[in-house]
Amino acid sequence: MKKLLIILHDLNAGGAEKMMMRLAGALVDAGNDVTLLMLTGGGIHARQLDSRVKMVELQSPRSARAVPALARFLRANRFDAQLAALTHVNVVAIAAATLSGTLARLHVSERNAFSYDKYVNRQLMVRVAYLVAPLLYRLIPNPVICVSRGVAQDLVSTTIARRRDVTVADNPVLDNDFRDKQPGLPSHPWLLQKSAPVIVAVGRLAPQKGFDTLIAAFAAIPDPDVRLIIFGEGALRPQLQDLAQTLGVADRFDLPGYASDPMAEVAAADCFVLSSRFEGSPNALVEALSTGTPVVSTRCPHGPQDILVGGIVAPLVAVDDPIALAQAITQQLSTPRSLQRQSRIDAAARFMNASAVETYLAALLGRPSP
Template sequence: MKKLLIILHDLSAGGAEKMMARLASALVDAGNDVTLLMLTGGGLHAAHLDPRVKKVELHSPRTVRAVPALARFLRANRFDAQLAALTHVNVVAIVAALLSGTLARLHVSERNAFSHDKHVNPDFMVRLAYLVAPLLYRLIPNPVICVSQGVAQDLINTTIARRQDVTIADNPVLDDDFRNKQPERPSHRWLLKKSGRVIVAVGRLAPQKGFDTLISAFASLPDANIRLIIFGEGTLREQLQNLARTLGVADRVDLPGYTNDPLAEVAAADCFVLSSRFEGSPNALVEALSTGTPVVSTRCPHGPQDILIGGLVAPLVAVDDPVALAQAIALQLSTSRDLQRQSRINAAARFMNACAVETYLAALLRRPSP
């Protein structure tokens, strides 16, 4: 049994937070003693954390101010490996590990395309973290764990990071028995009682997700009975609703907010769409594939091309191209739902907990890659 630590800012509704909570549980299933430490604390996924995972909250008012408390914790509790996630948390963890003498056991991870993600958060301290992180990644003893080959290559191409400074581990997106589980009933009224075909998308209502392109593509579909549901919260809600009104489809587009069970909603849909401008390794796409529901994705950097095997599993279209996106959606809706269903499910299987945990343990404990 190995003693492992995961370091996050909190367990809010983001994809990285969800994946780290899942990883903690999967590492416990694999026979390890796991602690999940939050620099601030709380968040939506805290209530769903496996009870076997030890939870520590430092209650720091800001991530950067958690350095002293984190250093004291690392000094008092020796772990076989420590894993931090998200760039600004990585920087805090590196400084704290250096102060506590535990740098040799620290591993950091990048969850998104660094060259794109660094422009998202305008906070000065976050921008500063993105500025210094690549230099620190050159200096720390362990390679940065990236969620996809594309994320790793982006870090190499756009920063001073070298090939030897990165390694790859898959996200633990799916339960090991996902093939045997029947989806729960959806919660959305359009999916519970369908009067026509329904397209579903899932993600933060933020520019990265490209939902403006999706709504534009949806508005150009010839069938006026098709509906679109976008599950998620974010700052662009009003802007997206205004766009739907301008395009005359407001009565057929719904933004109901966050959903506790996206798999249930996607499984009941006729098509899932990932319209992102950039990603790291899109978990929502993997979840959608696992249900067997037809999918369409942009060829965004990074992840979809790898997950969809270059378009063999499902259509890939250019980013910010509503015409191409509409054509791909129309093709999927006009094709038998069972066509390539098994291929979609098989593509998702790579991201089962047991498979992903082995890639993480190989990185954290310097084991041979599985």
């Protein structure tokens, strides 16, 4: 049994937080003693954390101010491996590990396309973190664990990081028995009592997700009965609602907020769409594939091309091209649902907990890759 630590900012909504929570549980399943530490604390995912995972909250008012407390914790609690996630947390963890003498056991991870993600949060300390992180990545003893080959290549191509400074480990997106589980009942009335084809998307209502392009594509679909639901929350809610109104599709469009069981909603839909402008490794796309529901994705950097095997498993279209997106969705809606269903499920299987955790253990503990 190895003693492992995962370091996050908090457990609020976000793909990285959700995946680190799942990874913690999967590492426990693999026979390890796992602690999840939050620099601040709390978050909507906290109550979903596996009860076998120890949870520590430093309650720092800001991530950057957590360095002394984290250094004390690392010095007092020796772990076989420490894993930090997200760029600004990585910088804090590197500083604390250096002060505590545990840098040799620290691993950091990048969860998104670095060259795009650095422009999302313009807070001063986050911007500073993105400036210094590539230099630190060259100096630390362990390679940066990237969530996909595209993220690794992006880091090497757009910063001073070298090929030897990166490695790749898949996200633990799915339970090992996902093939045997029946989806739950959807909560949305358009999916519970379906009277017309329904398109579904899931994600934060933020520019990265390209939901404005999706709404424009939806308006260009010839069938006037098709409906669109986007599950998620965020700052762009008013703009997206206004766009739907302007394009004349507001009566067939809904933004119901977060779904308690998004996979149940996706499983009942006729098509799932990932309209993102950039990603790291889109977990929602993997979850959608696992239900067998037809999917369409943008060819955004990075992840979809790898997950969908260059478009063999499901259609890939250019980013910010609503007409191409509308055509691909229309094609999927007119194709028998059973066509390529097994291929979609098989493509998702790579991201089962058991498979993904082995790639992480190989990176964290120096085990040979499976």
